[in-house]
Amino acid sequence: MHTDLQDYSHKRYNILTGEWVLVSPHRAKRPWQGQNEAVSNEVRPTYDPSCYLCARNTRINGEINPKYKDVFVFTNDFAALQTGSKSFTVDDGLLIAQSEQGICKVICFSPDHSKSLADMTAKDIEKVVFAWQKEYKELGDNKLINYVQIFENKGAVMGCSNPHPHGQIWSQTTLPNEVDKKDQQQLDYFNKNKSSLLGDYIKQELAKKERILFENDAFVVIIPFWAIWPFETMIVPKEQQHSILDLKDKESFLFAEAISVITKAYDKLFNTSFPYSSGIHQAPTNGKDNNHWHWHMSFYPPLLRSATVKKFMVGYEMFGSPQRDITPELAAKMLTKLITSKA
Amino acid sequence: MHTDLQDYSHKRYNILTGEWVLVSPHRAKRPWQGQNEAVSNEVRPTYDPSCYLCARNTRINGEINPKYKDVFVFTNDFAALQTGSKSFTVDDGLLIAQSEQGICKVICFSPDHSKSLADMTAKDIEKVVFAWQKEYKELGDNKLINYVQIFENKGAVMGCSNPHPHGQIWSQTTLPNEVDKKDQQQLDYFNKNKSSLLGDYIKQELAKKERILFENDAFVVIIPFWAIWPFETMIVPKEQQHSILDLKDKESFLFAEAISVITKAYDKLFNTSFPYSSGIHQAPTNGKDNNHWHWHMSFYPPLLRSATVKKFMVGYEMFGSPQRDITPELAAKMLTKLITSKA
Ligand SMILES: O=P(O)(O)O[C@H]1O[C@H](CO)[C@@H](O)[C@H](O)[C@H]1O
Ligand SMILES: O=P(O)(O)O[C@H]1O[C@H](CO)[C@@H](O)[C@H](O)[C@H]1O
Numbered sequence: 001m002h003t004d005l006q007d008y009s010h011k012r013y014n015i016l017t018g019e020w021v022l023v024s025p026h027r028a029k030r031p032w033q034g035q036n037e038a039v040s041n042e043v044r045p046t047y048d049p050s051c052y053l054c055a056r057n058t059r060i061n062g063e064i065n066p067k068y069k070d071v072f073v074f075t076n077d078f079a080a081l082q083t084g085s086k087s088f089t090v091d092d093g094l095l096i097a098q099s100e101q102g103i104c105k106v107i108c109f110s111p112d113h114s115k116s117l118a119d120m121t122a123k124d125i126e127k128v129v130f131a132w133q134k135e136y137k138e139l140g141d142n143k144l145i146n147y148v149q150i151f152e153n154k155g156a157v158m159g160c161s162n163p164h165p166h167g168q169i170w171s172q173t174t175l176p177n178e179v180d181k182k183d184q185q186q187l188d189y190f191n192k193n194k195s196s197l198l199g200d201y202i203k204q205e206l207a208k209k210e211r212i213l214f215e216n217d218a219f220v221v222i223i224p225f226w227a228i229w230p231f232e233t234m235i236v237p238k239e240q241q242h243s244i245l246d247l248k249d250k251e252s253f254l255f256a257e258a259i260s261v262i263t264k265a266y267d268k269l270f271n272t273s274f275p276y277s278s279g280i281h282q283a284p285t286n287g288k289d290n291n292h293w294h295w296h297m298s299f300y301p302p303l304l305r306s307a308t309v310k311k312f313m314v315g316y317e318m319f320g321s322p323q324r325d326i327t328p329e330l331a332a333k334m335l336t337k338l339i340t341s342k343a
Numbered sequence: 344m345h346t347d348l349q350d351y352s353h354k355r356y357n358i359l360t361g362e363w364v365l366v367s368p369h370r371a372k373r374p375w376q377g378q379n380e381a382v383s384n385e386v387r388p389t390y391d392p393s394c395y396l397c398a399r400n401t402r403i404n405g406e407i408n409p410k411y412k413d414v415f416v417f418t419n420d421f422a423a424l425q426t427g428s429k430s431f432t433v434d435d436g437l438l439i440a441q442s443e444q445g446i447c448k449v450i451c452f453s454p455d456h457s458k459s460l461a462d463m464t465a466k467d468i469e470k471v472v473f474a475w476q477k478e479y480k481e482l483g484d485n486k487l488i489n490y491v492q493i494f495e496n497k498g499a500v501m502g503c504s505n506p507h508p509h510g511q512i513w514s515q516t517t518l519p520n521e522v523d524k525k526d527q528q529q530l531d532y533f534n535k536n537k538s539s540l541l542g543d544y545i546k547q548e549l550a551k552k553e554r555i556l557f558e559n560d561a562f563v564v565i566i567p568f569w570a571i572w573p574f575e576t577m578i579v580p581k582e583q584q585h586s587i588l589d590l591k592d593k594e595s596f597l598f599a600e601a602i603s604v605i606t607k608a609y610d611k612l613f614n615t616s617f618p619y620s621s622g623i624h625q626a627p628t629n630g631k632d633n634n635h636w637h638w639h640m641s642f643y644p645p646l647l648r649s650a651t652v653k654k655f656m657v658g659y660e661m662f663g664s665p666q667r668d669i670t671p672e673l674a675a676k677m678l679t680k681l682i683t684s685k686a
Contacts, residue, residue: 005440008428011517013439019520022443024423035499080367080659080666085351094544095568096356097348100365151658156378159655168658174354176663177362201437225438279662300661312502315494315511316423318643319622320519323423 001210006327014226015189015197017181020321021228027325036308037157044114044163053164055111070124071131072108073169079104081172083144101144102172107131109165116154116165116273118263125256132169132280133244133252139171140285147175147284155275157302157310167278175284182281183293190292196240198294206238211332214261214339218254221262223332228322230304230311231269231331233262235297242283242293262299265338272307276300344553349670357569358532358540360524363664364571370668379651380500387457387506396507398454413467414474415451416512422447424515426487444487445515450474452508459497459508459616461606468599475512475623476587476595482514483628490518490627498618500645500653510621518627525624526636533635539583541637549581554675557604557682561597564605566675571665573647573654574612574674576605578640585636586625602640608681609644619644 004010011020052059055067061077081102090097109128110120117125132150139148152167153160175183189197205211205222213233214221224234235258241247247255266274282295302310304325317323347353354363395402398410404420424445433440452471453463460468475493482491495510496503518526532540548554548565556576557564567577578601584590590598609617625638645653647668660666 002433002435002438002440004429004431004442005433008431008442009424009444010431010433010440010442015437015439022423022519023440027421027423035502078370080365080370080668081352086347088347088351088353090345090348090353092345093547094358094540095345095547096358097345097353097366097568099347099351099353101352149659149663151662153655153658159378159657170659170663176365176659178662178664197437204436204438225440277658277661279658281662298662312496314502315496315620315622316492316513316519318620319494319521319624319641320492320513321521325423 001329006329011321012226014224015201016185016226017178018185019181021226022316022321022323023327024323024325025327037310038308046112046114048113048164051113051162051164053106053108053162053166054113068108068111070110070127072111073105073131073135076104076106076168081170100172100174102170103139103142103145104171105135105139105169107135107167107169109167113164116263116267117152117259118267118273120165120260122253122257122260125259126253128167129244129247129252129256133247135169136244136282136285139169142171144173145171146173146286147171147179148282149176149179149279151277151279153277155273157275158277160275179281179284183284186292186294196292196294198236198296199238199240202236202238210329213265213332213335214258216254216257218251219258221258223328223335225328227328227331228313228324229300229302230324230326231266231299231301231335232328233299233335235259235262237295240294242290243295244280244282246295259297261339262335265335266299266301268338269335270303270307272303274301274303276302344672349672354664355569357567358544359528359569360521361528362524364569365664365666366670367666367668368670380653381651389455389457391456391507394456394505394507396449396451396505396509397456411451411454413453413470415454416448416474416478419447419449419511424513441517443515443517445513446482446485446488447514448478448482448512450478450510450512452510456507459606459610460495460602461610461616463508463603465596465600465603468602469596471510472587472590472595472599476590478512479587479625479628482512485514487516488514489516489629490514490522491625492519492522492622494620494622496620498616500618501620503618522624522627526627529635529637539635539637541579541639542581542583545579545581553672556608556675556678557601559597559600561594562601564601566671566678568671570671570674571656571667572643572645573667573669574609574642574644574678575671576642576678578602578605580638583637585633586638587623589638604682605642605678608678609642611681612678613646613650615646615650617644617646 009024011022058064088099136148139145148171150169186197211223221235276299278299280297283290283293304311352367354365401407431442479491482488491514493512529540554566564578619642621642623640626633626636647654
């Protein structure tokens, strides 16, 4: 254990993006006098007649949802990216732009309006994993699409406009910024070391056991050394896999189990339906050599001290670097306790 | 006018960071069913006995604020960066960290608890500019400090824990991520073209007049072509200056005037005290050759549609790229109208 990291301000290097996070361990002591978030303890019905994601309800564009039994995927009615929109380039001195095409989908995790992933069984979450695989494959096969971003915004504080359990998939022609950075960092490492960056990192973490929250035969759940959000976590396959299409045999279930474990622990932490954005970063579908990719799923939850006090990524974070107040090691201790306790 | 940019999804290149923003003009039509922010229409007193920033009040550490008349600067009682903390390096395989020292200050813009920059005269804002100059100079002269980040978080939604008009200054040994990117992009351009990147950009914008909101003899207020936040703006000196220490004669007043104009327009836009984070990016104080730097002040306000509906930078934005719904050109029209109208 590097004890200096618990006592003094420092920055940590994110091996996946090449960027830094500022860590100020002593800052957690400052009193909070700012905005508190609203907590909704409202018990939701299993079916809401006004919800546009519930089975058999009518969406804004007039389409009627089928009477789906587990997972239901449809194209976003207000897609940020579309196919068939005009292709163009602006290359006018220092004004540089280019058209972007894509397909945006919505994926309902369950017909039950009242549930979240944390309330579902690993067996049910596995059906979500199967749907993600199908979408990644089908979208990736489309020649317009070179990258598929699977994500979920959970909770009103994360801009989620409907509490029905659902995620999104935005797929597009070019690589978004964050994917581009991770592509480059992984490639540089792979070329130099002939091994996977994340694979080697996980081996190191498994030996140290300071930031590992959970492991099963195929996955670890970890707070990365360079985590930005107070309780940020990452699910990583122990052996290198380029994308979720590489999941073999029981691994889709083991992945679902990892999702189940971490989302349940989150809900226990502040005794609230824990808000977060989660996302899967995996190999682009551009048909190029992506042997350097090691896919992983990250959770970025905003809460800091309680169900109502979140971390604000504002002034210094926007203009300087991300900054965190409690150390990843302390956050790991808190979450591990909740995972191993049987309550 | 590139009309395709108003009609079709595209990405725009940020010349200062080398990153992209996804623009989806048609998305603004989607109905909003998500979280609304609370608006406080509370009229604040000019003095609040419980405010730790008001003159003559006692702060948490027991110090008593002086009876200040205009601007008051002190060292942050809960500084994220400190001097005299231990120096160390962690270079342990893929775990990479290094200690970071610095000085964090708080700057009260006015003793009047009820005011914001938008309510102050340009003459009073000029005193804030003088204080920024003094701090940039003094902190920069400290051999521990190589970069000085001046910023303001305004409004509860921006994590501001006290409504008393104030900003912060975090100064440190190394360059934060965002500054590092801008340093590199400006240097590359300067080496290639022997002129300032932002200077050349502003000339192009002054010829087009599509995104300029206001200009005086020394400054333009502009929505940058690559703006991320719905009503993001930037104040830029027309002639290249490395830092705010280069302000000559009347220019500190003209800078204050630009701040006054844009903050007043913001308050009018949704008829509310407009929340934002603002910050000044300028030359590092590392004593190196910083001839490529062109300082500028940016405003990142979160509101999108009204005083209560903000833009959420969540799932896709965190895992992919920033994404905006209304175009910079539309935002420029809306703000320009408020600046030129005499009401
Ligand atoms: O220092 P303050 O105003 O208490 O804190 C605020 O600004 C800081 C710098 O941007 C952020 O790190 C905090 O999350 C935010 O609440
Ligand atoms: O598509 P939704 O859920 O309506 O919208 C939400 O997620 C999007 C993708 O992260 C964001 O761009 C929006 O700001 C957010 O409100």
